[in-house]
Amino acid sequence: MYDQLSEFLRVSFHQDWKDDFPDERASVRHFVATMSRSRCVAVLAELDELLxxxxxxxxxxxxxxxDSGANIVPPNGPDRWHTWLRTVRDHLADAVT
Known part of the structure; x- marks a missing residue:
């Protein structure tokens, strides 16, 4: 279930991702630059499905x-995990299109 999304989260937000990228947007852009468009679209579809x-x-x-092994701590706030995942989804959609 959500195999493409799990891999995306694990690869883009690994333990040292903050050493490699200044922010989530840069990490997502790197993923898009190194993966096929069809794979990125599949991740986006799974993100939409999960949300x-x-x-x-x-x-x-x-x-x-x-479950996905992502190393992330979103800012505090209501629905912080949903908010963070929607932000990541928007970064991915912007980078794919």
């Missing part, structure tokens, strides 16, 4: 950090 599902922020956190 359309009614899942708690706590469960989304588990998927992003535990």
């Amino acid at each position: 359309a599902v009614d899942v708690s922020d706590k469960r989304l956190r588990g998927y992003i950090t535990r």
Whole structure:
């Protein structure tokens, strides 16, 4: 389930991603520059699918950090994991188009 998205999160937001990139946007742009367009579109489709599902922020956190292995701590705020993932989705959509 969400295999392309899991790989994207694991690759783009690995343990040392902040040493390699100044921010999420730069990491996403690097992913797009190094992967095929069809792969990026597949990740975008899975992101849209996941964001359309009614899942708690706590469960989304588990998927992003535990299941996908991403090393990320979004800014505090309501629905912080949903907000962060929507931001990443927008960065990906901007970079793909």
